[in-house]
Amino acid sequence: MAPGDARFAGIITLFFVLAVAVSLEAIREFIAADMRAVDDVIRARLNSDVVLIRQVAEYIVGGGGKRLRPMLLLLSAGSFGYRGKHHYELAAVVEFIHTATLLHDDVVDESDLRRGRPTANSLFGNAAAVLVGDFVYSRAFQMMVGVDSMRVLQVLADTTNVIAEGEVMQLMNCHNPDIDENGYLEVIRCKTAKLFEAATRLGAILGGAPRAQEDAIADYGIHLGTAFQLIDDVLDYSGDQAVIGKNVGDDLAEGKPTLPLIYAIKHGTPEQANRVRSAIEHGGRDELAAVIEAIRATGALDYAREQARAESRAACAALERLPRSTCRDYLLQLAGFAVTRTY
Secondary structure: OOHHHHHHHHHHHHHHHHHHOOOHHHHHHHOHHHHHHHHHHHHHHOOOOOHHHHHHHHHHHHOOOOOHHHHHHHHHHHHOOOOOOHHHHHHHHHHHHHHHHHHHHHHHHOOOEEOOEEOHHHHHOHHHHHHHHHHHHHHHHHHHHHHOOHHHHHHHHHHHHHHHHHHHHHHHHOOOOOOOHHHHHHHHHHHHHHHHHHHHHHHHHHOOOOHHHHHHHHHHHHHHHHHHHHHHHHHHHHOOHHHHOOOOOHHHHOOOOOHHHHHHHHHOOHHHHHHHHHHHHHOOOOOHHHHHHHHHHHOHHHHHHHHHHHHHHHHHHHHOOOOOOHHHHHHHHHHHHHHHOOO
């Protein structure tokens, strides 16, 4: 075995060890003080004299969430020894961009449940959700300027543009059972993984990382974000609604052809493939039981999980190009959490 192969095998071994008992809570505890500082920035920056904006913003903040993207930015900055304060502002910025996309997504998808609570649009109306989403986006760009870095502005401007393209691609693919796996992966890399990439790259920029290491941790972010989305796809057909915080089968109801469906169409019997295709074309939950049966019979969930594991292993491999540190170890653990989580 070549030395490089041995190192890679060591990473994969470590990955599987960490994946057995990885704890998001342990990672949160490690950066608890920094996350409190980020939460303080979030609350301060969401403040507005406009009552409706305050109401919707407070509802969003109260909804919690994993805060994964801010966590990634903090750990990335820590991996390169950053000691300033701009990482708090930028961690809040990436969370604002994520929040704005969720507000808009829920309107487009006509969703009524997120994180186990009614969506903002179901409580305050579609118009309020869209406009407050615009406010959150614009506040994020105000904050970017305060960092006074053209590289930061370039990364975040490019990121928001790619995310918007991903949203439109997803809209175009709704009710389309003919999208293939590569086409679907392109959507989630734009729509979801791009912000993971931005969070990790921004931490490296703040930490003054060499470009090769900046690109390495950005690669980690892309693969990690893809793994997270693929597991979300799995949980949409296998999760516990009380745990995942949304309705099981939401993707099918919206006519979204996610990876388990794409695999079931390709590998199922003609009858199973036709059932899944029809369900995607027409949306709704009338065919949910039959679709879940086709997914299970074809091993589609196992396939999607394995693709997520492959992305997570690639994320771990990217971190081999970084200097060893406690922050890097926790980034490895996040890669394990990505594919072992149930929510």
